[in-house]
Amino acid sequence: MIHLEHVSKYYATPSGRHWVLNDVTLTIPDEARVGVLGPNGAGKSTLMRLFAGVDAPNKGKIIRAGSISWPMGLAKSMHGSLTGKENARFACHIQGLTRDEIKTTVVGIQKFADIGKYFNMPVRTYSSGMRARLNFAIAMAFDFDCYIIDELTAVGDKIFRQKSAAAFHGKREKSSFIKVSHNINELKKECNMGLVLFNAKAVLYPSIEEAIEVYEEYLNEDKPKK
Amino acid sequence: MTLARVTNASNYGIMGKCFSLAVLKNHVTISSKFKPLTPAQELKAGFTRFQSVIWALYFKEFKIRLGKSKTGIIWVLLEPVIAMVVISTIWLIIRRKTIENVHVMLYIGSGFIIYLIVRRGITPIPQGIKSNSSLLNYPGVKPIDTIFARFILEMWLHMIASILLFASLFWILGIHPTFPDPLLCFQAIGIAAMLSLGIGLLLGIYGTFYESVGKTVRVFTQPLMIMSGVIYSMNDLPQRGREALSWNPIVHLISAFRQGAFGTKPFAEYDLLYAVYLSIFILGISFIAYYANRFRLIQK
Incomplete structure (x- = not known):
């Protein structure tokens, strides 16, 4: 609300x-x-x-x-010098997850984003599509x-x-x-x-x-x- | 143009329990199925948020520091040692082995330990806001958090660097400070750190608004090392020189640290309280400036 x-x-x-x-x-x-x-x-x-x-x-x-989530989309919320994985970890950190939770969440984000080897490369090397994918995957990892x-x-x-x-359909219930x-x-x-x-x-x-x-x-x- | 209408949540058939959030002037109640937080819970949530954001930023800063170049972190750790060796060599060339009965290396090294704490407040702490601007798009991350995270990281690295300095002097030359008053040393370090945070936050705010601020300050603080009594003893200066330099709080802090570490006599105009008051004043001003500009900073 x-x-x-x-x-x-x-x-x-x-x-x-x-x-x-x-x-x-x-x-x-x-x-x-x-x-x-x-x-x-x-x-x-x-x-x-x-x-x-x-x-x-x-x-x-x-x-x-x-x-309430952060504004997802044009992916301004990601740091260019950090890799995709580090950005995912950062988001987990600020949501206050514990270390074990972070591990599993990051694996889930990697799977969902599906950007291959780029996940371990700095975000500034991403195309805008890949950025959006990662940003969306990160946001979807949290309820x-x-x-x-x-x-x-x-x-x-x-x-x-x-x-x-499809992912959104699942979330839409709640x-x-x-x-x-x-x-x-x-x-x-x-x-x-x-x-x-x-x-x-x-x-x-x-x-x-x-x-x-x-x-x-x-x-x-x-x-x-x- | 039609005015915005107030749509009441209950009009949309929300089932289950509703919590009232606020009652507006026109007696419309705003309700939600989400329970509003009590002030105590809000405070707790705010603190948890602050803590996790600082940690997240701290890790991020550390990773970037490490990731950009391994030499970067080595340089941070060796900066005081290198500075000490270079300046002491000049003293040794003109055949002065001790200053106030303290080995030249120790004397200069202790000066750099305090000076570099304050120097971190000019660079790189203020640049934290700009270099993390993308992360400010997360609702929980505030500009001041980036300054705090950088401050904590820099102080940690500097502490390791300082220990390294004393340790290397002990291993190689077998000299070490006697520490007749260790508490005074910690006081000097604490005040220097406070001054560094105050300067860092203040420059961070105005450096983000006006690019020229950072540049100007960096140019004008070029001779800061010479004017801070890092590389010589204040007692060797004439009275007029001492009086002029005693406006600089770093002079007092270095003098206090040396007094605590070696038992040297402070100079005539020495007044540690001046440095304390000035540090508190600058820190206070910087917090006020931050509070006044906290939303403008996010937009930048």
Whole structure:
């Protein structure tokens, strides 16, 4: 469960404040599977960071309950100089696992990521697809109540997409997720709620179809002006 | 534009027990099936988080230090010894074997032990935030953790290096400090470490914001070693020189360490309390600066 209470977030730019969120209040319930829609640069990634607690709002309050994953996807959370294995170990360490647990978890991550010899090579030598694989495998190794997924499937190949979908299906029974994607069909299939981020306002809709409708309306409205 | 609506969790048919998390001004209750933590639990969870993050970062730093080049770690361990040998050789060439009745090697070596602790606060401790910026994308990892982890690692390595210095002097030359006041030595080391952490955190914060800060500080601290009384005795300086240098807290710390290790007489303007107050002040300022900038640092 994540509740945003009058949350505002902006970045200081040379031409004044750039608002990502302006006085947003919404509640994402425990068992929601939210699809997030918004044009490029609307601040979806920032919103994900706020949900995960990586970043803090400039104004307002965020109440969270249950464990929430870090934003998975473009894999910024991995250190380039560390190998895949060391990154996996690091994630295990900060989750507070014991030494024996870490060993078995890392083996599980290696199996799931399936990136062969690259697992023992520095992450900076990875392709973006491999990074996403590893990042996803690391996050899947832990049981979060809510997963935050930021354009994860955009870079994976077909096999990996199938694999991650299967893994996610298993988790879905217990966990909820918040997902950013530009693939509307995918969102339609998987989500039961939709969140539209547009012009620094975020609105949560109780069905994904409604959200998609609203989002497309926004896009059509926006076009003629340009 | 439509306003965001408050969707209540109970509207979505969540079965089972619900816990109330907060009641808003408009009497909407926010509830969740996840039990909220009590303040005591939250504190405990925070401490556990802090501990595991520091350990994780510590291991990571150690691995990178070791992994980048084996020579890197040897250099860290031998730096005080090498510095001591080079400077002492200059003294020995001009035929001075003892300073204040202490063997030149021991005297210079003890200076480097304190000086290098503080020096670590200028590099590499402040660079910890930048070099770990990718790991800040984990919700539990805070910028200050990277500084702490680096600080702990550097202090450990420096301790081993210092022991190595005294041990090698004992093995090769058979000389060793007499330690008439070991407590004073530990005090000097502790204050130096505190000063190092304060400087490290402060430079870490502003060095991350402004690249020129780190560069400027590194240029201006080039002559720091000469101005810290590492390679000579303060008692050999004229009064005006001593007065000018006594603004530098490292001078007092080195003097205290030598007093504790060899029983040498401190210089006239010696005042260890000055170094203590300054270290506490810098550490306090750095914590305030961190608290004020803690979110901005993550965005960088």
